[in-house]
Amino acid sequence: MSKILLGLLVVVAVAVLGTGAFAEDKTHDGLVVSVAEGKLIMSDKDGKNEHTHAIAATTKISLDGKPGKLADLKKGDAVKVTVGADGQVTAVAATRAKAPG
Numbered sequence: 001m002s003k004i005l006l007g008l009l010v011v012v013a014v015a016v017l018g019t020g021a022f023a024e025d026k027t028h029d030g031l032v033v034s035v036a037e038g039k040l041i042m043s044d045k046d047g048k049n050e051h052t053h054a055i056a057a058t059t060k061i062s063l064d065g066k067p068g069k070l071a072d073l074k075k076g077d078a079v080k081v082t083v084g085a086d087g088q089v090t091a092v093a094a095t096r097a098k099a100p101g
Contacts, residue, residue, distance in 0.1 A: 026082070027080050027083070029044075030078075031043050033050055035070050039054060053081055060092070062091075062094065063077070063094045
């Protein structure tokens, strides 16, 4: 009986402690403040709360639905950043507002 209880305890411990490894990617939206090699500085949608993301060479970047490079992004572009369970940025999807006219 004690082996069964010990086995159940191990299963519960793995389920509780291991949930971080199966966490879903998280996204957040905002605006591009600036870009530099390997770095994206963005704000929230209201232009406040600036923060920086490290961008790896393997990060998927798109602009207006087409593949792009970090250097293609400009100040004011709307951006959605996807962060994996490991805290690394996996994707940056930007859209640029069209000029009126």
